[in-house]
Amino acid sequence: WQYFYLYVILDVFSRYVVGWLLADHESAELAEQLIAESCHKQGIARDQLVLHADRVAAMTAKSMAHLLTDLGIEQSHSRPYTPDDNPFSEAQFKTMKYRPDYPQRFDSQEHAYAWARAFFPWYNHEHHHVALGLLTPATVHFGQATEVIAKRQATLDAAYALHPERFVQGAPVPPPLPTAVWINPPTHPDAAFPTMAELPSLAQLPLPQSG
Template sequence: MSTAIAAAVDDAVGELVPLVGAKAGCAAVGVARASFYRARPAGKATAAPSPEPERKPQVQPRALSEAERAAVLEVLHSKRFADAAPATVYATLLDEGTYLASESTMYRLLRERGETGDRRRHATHPAKVKPELVAASPNQVWSWDITKLAGPAKWTYYYLYLILDIFSRYPVGWMVASRESATLAERLIAETVRKQQADRNQLTLHADRGSSMASKPVAFLLADLGVTKSHSRPHCSNDNPYSEAQFKTLKYRPDFPDRFGCIEDARVFCDRFFAWYAHDHRHSGIGLHTPADVHYGRAHTVSEARGRVLDAAHAAHPERFVRKPPQSPKLPAAAWINKPQDKEEPTQ
């Protein structure tokens, strides 16, 4: 590029650079930017475009005034419409012959204040009371529940109803039926109370919130028998631990089948199991006594007999017992459902 042409390009583009910038100036003249920069004398800086004047925000003539915005918000926040959606407010006001703003404007005003979420006042329910039950002797607190036993075909079940004394772990009543029914539960409870000769206002019956447990027939029966009813909190199996643990013992037995061939098979199995559980099973939760011994008051006699055997063993070989003479496990003095933290459980 000759010197004259270079000077002409520099002058032409140089006049445009302060106004539109180097890129737009070169495009207007039809010169590549590289040619423009080569043609400029060394040390000559390109003048920076003048800053654009700050534009003042234009007021939209259709916008609501501050007074009108405040009036719309006052209506939206009023007691009448505090729980209503803007669409409902808009339609209600139209039906009453009033127009304050469009539905979208109502949403926009609420959005500016972070109030476009669920505007309803949600009802709050008090938490269910945590059951705290204690039994210091048999027939004070019973726990009952129903579990399924798989039948001969898929989706067929038999239902085991079980009432357990939480102090002795003795199965005071049980039944295998083909269905879950409040009427059957009512019959089993009545027969068990009669068989155990429980006095009025002596017994508390605890259960979860199944349909049979919370049914009105069962509630009316318990009121007639003078039995206090107690229920677990919703979806909280820990509030009924004794029945849950007993069902686990049942279903983890080596001879527990995958399926029962018929309801008679289930009844025969349960009859054999509960006889073993009540009279032969040494339960760790009751000092390794059988539930029948604890329930019928024979545990102390058994414990004394155990003590005499251990005393004889210690007398024969004291060197084998370094720390202290051997003792049989103690029978807990009380059984709790949700024992409070500040309660100490004595032993006897």
């Protein structure tokens, strides 16, 4: 038997997979490479991001802590013996493994890579996520949710105007998008956090400088 390791970085709010890597071994160096490349591609500025991960060796290595410090990223880990501290990642992997075309086994690393390369674009751009009001992760991640929800509402309004008798519960509305997502919700009842309208879009964020 040979095992392959799939590294995945998931944006918790949008569920968008911002980076992934398939390898035949687990190492801090590979994880660091993926994190650095993903942050650059996403235009992540310093003091903007919290990276939550399990307590695997690659994510608790000193070199990983140094990289995150250099990138200005706050580090967070699941509590020991608490598997549900990383539910969003677990849900994404469940979605992957329950796909109809997920094989019982991969014949080679190339086979596994080809399957993953087809899966992640589907997951990001075609999968209508229940927790996102049936929007795709890409729609939410790239700030298109408001526009899509408005179009859905217009379609529902038109249907209701033509046949109100079909809607026994009144005028329909599309499922809402969550305003906040937490791994561990804050305990202070008066804690104030920015709304989605107050958060910067990717286009507004400064790109990291090279050199």
